[in-house]
Amino acid sequence: MAQFLLIILLIFLASQSESAKAHLKLMWKTFNCVTNPDYISEHKCIIVEPEKSAISAELQYIKDLAQFNATFKLFMPRKPSRSFQKVIDVNVDICQFAKGIHGHRFMTIVIKAFGKQGSQLKCPHTKGLYVYPNINIAENLPAFLPETDFKIEMNFLSPAAHVINTTLTGFLFDPIKRKAKTT
Numbered sequence: 001m002a003q004f005l006l007i008i009l010l011i012f013l014a015s016q017s018e019s020a021k022a023h024l025k026l027m028w029k030t031f032n033c034v035t036n037p038d039y040i041s042e043h044k045c046i047i048v049e050p051e052k053s054a055i056s057a058e059l060q061y062i063k064d065l066a067q068f069n070a071t072f073k074l075f076m077p078r079k080p081s082r083s084f085q086k087v088i089d090v091n092v093d094i095c096q097f098a099k100g101i102h103g104h105r106f107m108t109i110v111i112k113a114f115g116k117q118g119s120q121l122k123c124p125h126t127k128g129l130y131v132y133p134n135i136n137i138a139e140n141l142p143a144f145l146p147e148t149d150f151k152i153e154m155n156f157l158s159p160a161a162h163v164i165n166t167t168l169t170g171f172l173f174d175p176i177k178r179k180a181k182t183t
C-alpha cells in the first residue's frame with residue numbers, strides 16, 4: 001500500500017518540477033484508515049514518532065481478493081486561499097500494476113527499485129496479516145520537489161466493495177531554511 005503511494009507521489013511530483021532544489025524532508029501530520037469489517041478484521045495505521053517522517057500499517061485481511069483497484073487522490077493548497085484543490089485523481093488496477101502492465105517507463109524503474117517489497121502487491125491477494133513497517137518515503141524523495149502541504153486520499157476496492165479508505169496529510173519542507181527561521 002505504502003509503496004504504491006510512494007510510486008504515485010513520485011510520478012506526480014517528478015512531473016511537476018524540474019528545477020534543482022535542496023533535499024526536502026517530509027513530515028506526516030495525520031494518517032487515518034477506515035476499514036470494511038467484511039474484509040479486514042484489525043488494522044493499525046500509525047505515524048512513527050518522534051520524527052514523523054515514516055508511517056507504518058498493519059492489516060489483517062480475512063478474505064482473499066482476486067482483483068483489486070486503488071483510487072489515489074492528491075490535494076495541494078490553492079493560492080491565495082490555501083484551501084485544498086485536487087491535483088491528481090487516478091484509479092489503478094493493482095493486479096495489472098504489480099505485473100508491470102502500466103505502459104510507463106518511469107513506473108517500471110520505480111517498481112524494480114522496490115524489489116521484494118513489491119511482492120506484497122501481487123494477485124491474488126490472499127488473506128492474512130500484511131505488515132508494512134516504517135515506510136519512509138522521504139528516504140526515496142528526489143531532490144527537486146516543491147515545499148508544500150498536501151493531502152492524500154487512497155481507497156482500495158474490490159469489484160464488490162470498498163476494502164479500506166485512507167487519508168494522509170503532511171508537508172514537504174526544507175530543513176535548512178526551517179533551521180534558519182527558528183534561530
Ligand SMILES: *[C@@H]1O[C@H](CO)[C@@H](O)[C@H](O)[C@H]1NC(C)=O
Nearest residue numbers: 034035036155162163164165
Ligand atoms: C470509502 O469511501 C467510499 C467513497 O467515498 C465510500 O462509499 C465507502 O463506504 C467508504 N468505505 C469505508 C470502508 O468506509
Ligand SMILES: *[C@@H]1O[C@H](CO)[C@@H](O)[C@H](O)[C@H]1NC(C)=O
Nearest residue numbers: 068069091092093157158159
Ligand atoms: C479498476 O481500474 C481499471 C484501470 O484503471 C478500470 O478500468 C476499472 O474500471 C477499475 N475497476 C473498478 C472496480 O474501479
